[in-house]
Amino acid sequence: xxxxxxxxxxxxxxxxxxxxxxxxxxxxxxxxxxxxxxxxxxxxxxxxxxxxxxxxxxxxxxxxxxxxxxxxxxxxxxxxxxxxxxxxxxxxxxxxxxxxxxxxxxxxxxxxxxxxxxxxxxxxxxxxxxxxxxxxxxxxxxxxxxxxxxxxxxxxxxxxxxxxxxxxxxxxxxxxxxxxxxxxxxxxxxxxxxxxxxxxxxxxxxxxxxxxxxxxxxxxxxxxxxxxxxxxxxxxxxxxxxxxxxxxxxxxxxxxxxxxxxxxxxxxxxxxxxxxxxxxxxxxxxxxxxxxxxxxxxxxxxxxxxxxxxxxxxxxxxxxxxxxxxxxxxxxxxxxxxxxxxxxxxxxxx
Numbered sequence: 001x002x003x004x005x006x007x008x009x010x011x012x013x014x015x016x017x018x019x020x021x022x023x024x025x026x027x028x029x030x031x032x033x034x035x036x037x038x039x040x041x042x043x044x045x046x047x048x049x050x051x052x053x054x055x056x057x058x059x060x061x062x063x064x065x066x067x068x069x070x071x072x073x074x075x076x077x078x079x080x081x082x083x084x085x086x087x088x089x090x091x092x093x094x095x096x097x098x099x100x101x102x103x104x105x106x107x108x109x110x111x112x113x114x115x116x117x118x119x120x121x122x123x124x125x126x127x128x129x130x131x132x133x134x135x136x137x138x139x140x141x142x143x144x145x146x147x148x149x150x151x152x153x154x155x156x157x158x159x160x161x162x163x164x165x166x167x168x169x170x171x172x173x174x175x176x177x178x179x180x181x182x183x184x185x186x187x188x189x190x191x192x193x194x195x196x197x198x199x200x201x202x203x204x205x206x207x208x209x210x211x212x213x214x215x216x217x218x219x220x221x222x223x224x225x226x227x228x229x230x231x232x233x234x235x236x237x238x239x240x241x242x243x244x245x246x247x248x249x250x251x252x253x254x255x256x257x258x259x260x261x262x263x264x265x266x267x268x269x270x271x272x273x274x275x276x277x278x279x280x281x282x283x284x285x286x287x288x289x290x291x292x293x294x295x296x297x298x299x300x301x302x303x304x305x306x307x308x309x310x311x312x313x314x315x316x317x318x319x320x321x322x323x324x325x326x327x328x329x330x331x332x333x334x335x336x337x338x339x340x341x342x343x344x345x346x347x348x349x350x
Contacts, residue, residue: 002077002229002343003042004051004236004247005067007031007060013081015102015114017140017166017174022055026238026251029055031063033241033260039071041237041260049097051077051345053236053247058084068092077344079138081114082121085128093131098344100138100162101125105150112144125157136209139163141350142174143181147188151208152195160207160339162346167305168296169248182304186311193315200326205336212339213348214283214316215323220338222282227348230289231257231269234343245269246289254293284309287349309349 006022009029014020021029042048050073052064058080068076075097078088082101093099104110107118125135137158141147147163154161165185166174175181192208199206217223224232231245241260244250258266270276272293275286286292287309295302326332340346 001045001047002049002051002234002345003045004053004234004345005038006053006055006237006239006247007057007063008055009239010059011054011056011081012059012083013056013114013117015140017113017142017170022250027242028239030060031239035066035070037241037260038067038237042071042073048073049075049077049342051079053079053345056081056084058087061087065089065092068095075342075344079345081117082124083117085121085124088128090131093128094133096132097342098134098136099128099132100136100345101158102138102140103154104139104142105145106153109142109144109150113140113142122157134159136160136162136207136344136346138346140166141185142166142170143176143178145185147185148191148195149188151192155206155208158207160209160212160346162209163350164347165305165308165350168291168294168301178301179304182308186308189308189312190315193319197319197322200323200332203331205332207339209340209346210312210348210350211316212337213346214313215320216338216340217283218316218320219324219334223285223348225271225275225281225285226287226289226292227285228288228345229343234345235266249290249294252290252294255289280310280313283313284349288347312350 009022009027011021057064057078076095077098078096079100101121103121104113110118129135135158137154139150139161141163151161196206196208196211228234236244236247237260238244238250243257243259243266244255245257246255249255254269271286271289275281275292327334
């Protein structure tokens with residue numbers, strides 16, 4: 001199982017699509033349970049993975065170090081905005097299986113949505129690279145995003161690039177014409193897929209996480225529903241010790257599964273229709289538990305975002321026969337296409 005631990009609800013940024021620290025009505029700023037309670041909960045699992053989350057988890061770097069020193073895990077994962085990444089000691093960086101850094105593409109796009117952070121984040125990424133096993137750029141795709149341009153840019157600096165659409169929960173003022181943007185986005189995804197294929201013909205598998213995650217579901221094993229594993233093999237632990245399926249909506253009652261003191265009684269939560277009956281469920285998995293459950297943009301918005309997911313899946317299906325031929329001819333090793341190899345908190349379907 002993957003355990004996503006909120007080390008703090010505080011954040012040192014106020015991104016336009018997020019708003020910064022988690023409100024106190026959702027969870028306390030700092031942990032209200034003991035490290036011993038956490039250890040007892042996690043160590044009942046023979047193969048746990050731990051992801052450090054927030055807020056900005058590196059505001060509690062001390063707590064991250066204590067957890068890594070006292071709780072054994074198969075994988076340690078860090079999601080961070082990168083501003084404090086240079087403060088993590090090499091011995092802890094080297095134990096992290098995955099570091100995900102929030103960055104939204106080229107400098108102009110990143111700084112518009114996150115504040116003037118691009119240069120500092122990139123300096124920190126460059127400084128720690130030699131100590132990290134894999135570093136993923138974790139994008140939020142918004143109206144100023146050009147998905148081809150921004151992903152291609154980040155691939156020059158990160159091992160992998162992953163993105164999510166700033167849809168459903170987005171402040172309305174961040175979009176002037178979402179349907180038009182989706183049309184532009186789909187064209188960019190097609191262009192990115194062709195770029196991915198060209199590089200693969202050269203023997204290089206570019207680390208585009210949504211493409212790899214979809215291809216893995218087609219060639220190796222189906223994705224879970226939802227593909228991030230929320231409520232199935234991934235659980236988040238809030239600062240007050242609640243166990244929730246999805247970390248982004250800890251204030252929704254349906255999302256709360258129990259507490260760290262009642263492991264045996266944790267309930268499960270699943271995706272609803274129409275995703276449960278969809279022919280693409282084994283690949284898409286319902287996209288996102290929150291998206292599936294909370295239709296904040298109504299059926300029209302739901303269907304529009306669903307169409308974008310289907311477009312991406314269809315693009316990978318279009319390339320699959322040629323990719324299989326490259327594998328058969330030894331141009332690409334099949335195991336290079338099996339990604340992610342473990343749940344590293346990437347959601348797969350944007």
